């Protein structure tokens with residue numbers, strides 16, 4: 001298992017070495033693209049956080065990336081997060097949970113991440129709040145919105161969002177910090193842009209309502225294929241995996 005290698009053996013593992021080199025090159029071009037999208041949109045580069053989506057990426061490569069400028073990572077699965085956690089050179093303050101989270105896995109995740117981006121039901125929110133209170137912390141979350149309607153499978157329908165946010169705002173162990181979405185994959189870039197701009201409208205709309213215990217600081221949208229479009233439409237977190245680490249290898 002490459003993930004268990006010590007620093008010395010990493011240097012002699014050609015696969016890891018290659019992945020680190022690839023990361024460095026990719027990181028440069030992704031950073032340039034983010035900067036130029038910000039420039040086009042009239043936004044400051046500091047307004048957009050780059051989250052490295054690290055599912056399937058060995059910890060040795062993640063740690064290399066963290067040593068070379070990555071400040072925020074996102075993991076998808078509770079089990080993978082737990083397996084990697086002890087070896088990561090980035091701790092809870094730099095880790096988001098971005099995958100579908102089952103309620104029976106919540107206690108494994110709470111405390112290991114500074115934000116859970118994928119809150120898609122009141123039931124899940126209640127579990128996160130409960131486990132957070134048991135650990136004496138408040139967990140920041142984003143509400144995951146199903147912006148593409150029926151075409152995308154997870155997330156809260158936008159019509160139900162306000163009501164659900166109101167319910168979540170009552171929970172003591174949770175602080176809502178914004179919205180997240182994974183829009184349906186589309187070849188049509190107009191449809192893509194429309195989903196992102198609908199998300200932004202929703203984000204601004206809710207921000208304007210000034211609900212207690214709900215703040216709209218972060219809008220997480222855009223992945224490897226479409227992060228520049230997402231930035232143009234107002235994303236403040238882009239979640240990028242394969243454009244940084246290459247195609248995912250599932251073992």
Ligand SMILES: *Cc1c(COP(=O)(O)O)cnc(C)c1O
Nearest residue numbers: 053076098223224239240241242
């Ligand atoms: C894997 C993943 C990403 C990154 O996907 P890429 O297309 O590789 O950039 C972003 N968000 C979520 C929720 C993911 O699971």
